[in-house]
Amino acid sequence: MHCGVDSLSNERVNKLIQVIRKISLFDGLGPTQIQKVLGACGPRRLEEGEVVCAANTPGDEMYILLSGEDVVYAPDDSEIARIQPVATIGALSIVTKQPRTSAVKATQASNVLVFKKLALDMALKTDADAQAKILRNVVEILAGKMNDDTERMREYQKELLITQDAVSQLQKRVDLALSLLAKET
DSSP: OOOOOOOOOOHHHHHHHHHTTTTTTGGGGOHHHHHHHHHEEEEEOOTTTTTTEEEEEEOOOOEEEEEEEEEEEOSSSEEEEESSSSEESSHHHHHHHOOOOEEEEEOOEEEEEEEEHHHHHHHTTOOOHHHHHHHHHHHEEEEHHHHHHHHHHHHHHHHHHHHHHHHHHHHHHHHHHHHHHHHHH
């Protein structure tokens, strides 16, 4: 299941190269390296409602959403995020070998490029430079996610303190009201 770069028109190959260049995981790869990456992928059509990947499954595939829309769900089935083209699905799992932490489902018919871990590893096995660039990109992506999580935690802590203060103020009012009510009776 390869993109079959050789059998595609130059225009189509150029469009796919532009797509790959937009993916942060492949940032900094040269033209030959991008050709190798393209050789490790295949097209797939997702129907509305189709599960792209499930939580707690091996991260042995990565997807690039070319058209349509997909949604990321937490283990409790709450919506975490909506994915729009051109974005990756499962990019970190394919590199880190960690199980997927969330599920992704197509909310409308979608087209994706599928990268199987084994095919990508084979395509890049003799290119240490490409491997190093991809691993560096993974570190940068993870650092960005950690920074985002830290900022969300700060915001949560602020909201928690504000809520605790509001609860404390309400408790004082309730105590005052109860004390006034006790005096009346």
